């Protein structure tokens with residue numbers, strides 16, 4: 001008989017990959033407030049009574065708490081709602097996991113660091129700077145201090161979901177290309193580690209299978225900059241001779257992207273490497289796969 005996983009907040013970028021990867025070997029119950037797929041059921045995970053009720057009814061072997069508010073500017077402007085969604089709901093998840101004695105997966109972020117170091121491994125102390133980062137780190141700490149069995153996986157710059165679900169950098173660039181822009185202004189003072197949702201889901205599966213619980217950085221191999229990612233997108237799409245790239249610094253976008261962001265979000269997958277469980281591929285390889293699979297008929 002297949003083991004069962006209850007997933008909450010699965011209607012977004014990462015949820016799509018989790019559904020596709022885990023459905024092969026597990027029986028899933030995927031939920032979200034945005035029921036945008038026929039494999040999703042409605043659950044507002046801020047409704048703690050309903051959350052408990054639905055999970056207990058499904059009686060899973062694992063609880064995956066995936067969803068959050070991920071728009072940093074929205075979070076800055078909506079602090080109370082952000083803490084409710086990104087922190088308090090995770091506390092509920094911890095209580096459910098403890099009560100049912102099942103492992104909890106919580107997704108954290110490279111954004112919880114202050115960006116003053118070049119690289120961050122699992123032993124570095126987070127110093128979150130904005131509302132989103134604080135809300136995510138508070139939840140991370142609560143899981144670590146209170147959950148009996150947990151897996152915390154930290155992602156870097158997420159890539160996945162395609163035109164329908166990707167709310168992040170790759171989609172923002174692709175949208176401008178589709179609109180016919182002939183010059184793109186890209187910051188060259190932000191560094192990080194792209195993280196392909198499918199690699200992330202597969203590496204999580206490997207950890208679950210081997211019962212290696214705890215805290216893990218989980219980003220693709222190789223650190224880079226926003227500018228270099230854009231260069232690579234244009235190269236893959238064969239547009240490097242027809243679209244001009246202009247380097248700017250973050251001040252250029254300070255009105256639109258006013259939330260504080262670390263200059264460096266470079267994650268090192270130290271613990272995955274130490275355990276021989278690092279399945280994350282080089283970011284260039286996964287970017288190509290992502291564009292080939294999700295954007296071939298977009299432009």
Ligand SMILES: NC(=O)c1ccc[n+]([C@@H]2O[C@H](COP(=O)([O-])OP(=O)(O)OC[C@H]3O[C@@H](n4cnc5c(N)ncnc54)[C@H](OP(=O)(O)O)[C@@H]3O)[C@@H](O)[C@H]2O)c1
Nearest residue numbers: 009011012013014032033034044045067068107109155158
């Ligand atoms: N995106 C990144 O770059 C990134 C990087 C590192 C870590 N992470 C973490 O990875 C996880 C997945 O993020 P993602 O990129 O997949 O984000 P996403 O695409 O925005 O998906 C999150 C999903 O959660 C849903 N949600 C929000 N509030 C909810 C609630 N109260 N009840 C149920 N569902 C709710 C959202 O619905 P709505 O769309 O209607 O709000 C959305 O469908 C998050 O924990 C995030 O913090 C993301």
